[in-house]
Amino acid sequence: ETGVTQTPRHLVMGMTNKKSLKCEQHLGHNAMYWYKQSAKKPLELMFVYNFKEQTENNSVPSRFSPECPNSSHLFLHLHTLQPEDSALYLCASSQAPLRGNTIYFGEGSWLTVV
Amino acid sequence: LAKTTQPVSMDSYEGQEVNITCSHNNIATNDYITWYQQFPSQGPRFIIQGYKTKVTNEVASLFIPADRKSSTLSLPRVSLSDTAVYYCLVGDMEAGRRALTFGSGTRLQVQP
Numbered sequence: 001e002t003g004v005t006q007t008p009r010h011l012v013m014g015m016t017n018k019k020s021l022k023c024e025q026h027l028g029h030n031a032m033y034w035y036k037q038s039a040k041k042p043l044e045l046m047f048v049y050n051f052k053e054q055t056e057n058n059s060v061p062s063r064f065s066p067e068c069p070n071s072s073h074l075f076l077h078l079h080t081l082q083p084e085d086s087a088l089y090l091c092a093s094s095q096a097p098l099r100g101n102t103i104y105f106g107e108g109s110w111l112t113v114v
Numbered sequence: 115l116a117k118t119t120q121p122v123s124m125d126s127y128e129g130q131e132v133n134i135t136c137s138h139n140n141i142a143t144n145d146y147i148t149w150y151q152q153f154p155s156q157g158p159r160f161i162i163q164g165y166k167t168k169v170t171n172e173v174a175s176l177f178i179p180a181d182r183k184s185s186t187l188s189l190p191r192v193s194l195s196d197t198a199v200y201y202c203l204v205g206d207m208e209a210g211r212r213a214l215t216f217g218s219g220t221r222l223q224v225q226p
Binding site for chain 2: 002004035042043045088090092102103104105106107108110
């Protein structure tokens with residue numbers, strides 16, 4: 001176990017649905033991240049939060065809405081997604097969003113949009 | 115975005131030493147170099163991190179030349195369970211941006 005827990009592990013949703021992915025870290029870290037991994041593509045950084053404040057939004061469409069109520073929890077709210085949004089969504093955390101810090105990933109949430 | 119270049123894939127046999135090199139010409143002065151391992155359907159897992167020269171832990175060694183424009187991950191005596199994708203991660207050089215950007219990774223296939 002990495003100390004980063006994601007739920008659900010698998011999610012199938014229609015294009016008109018609203019769902020959320022949840023992430024919780026038990027490492028006492030201050031920074032949390034959402035990454036997207038599509039088939040045969042590199043990991044894409046989506047959002048960065050540091051002390052609950054969003055510090056990076058990597059030009060992510062507004063149909064993905066992150067929420068970070070505290071340093072231990074991170075959500076990704078999903079609405080009106082497209083089939084091309086089907087991917088593995090990975091949550092991660094680190095002590096701080098600095099280059100020298102090791103990133104700890106969760107197991108990921110497999111999202112299928114139908 | 116940070117520019118890291120790794121071989122797309124590598125093949126090896128059990129018991130051999132595997133060296134995977136990553137090029138990162140635009141590495142920043144304060145950047146560390148970190149390598150991650152990813153198995154299918156799992157999140158990446160930290161392997162090793164270094165700043166310069168050589169770092170060794172129980173699973174790998176990391177060699178970094180003086181100019182730091184590349185690094186080499188060395189896996190001694192690989193086994194079938196080392197079949198995975200290996201990522202080299204360095205900081206982003208764009209001014210004011212602390213993106214944590216992964217490269218395309220190297221897919222290592224270990225054969226019996």
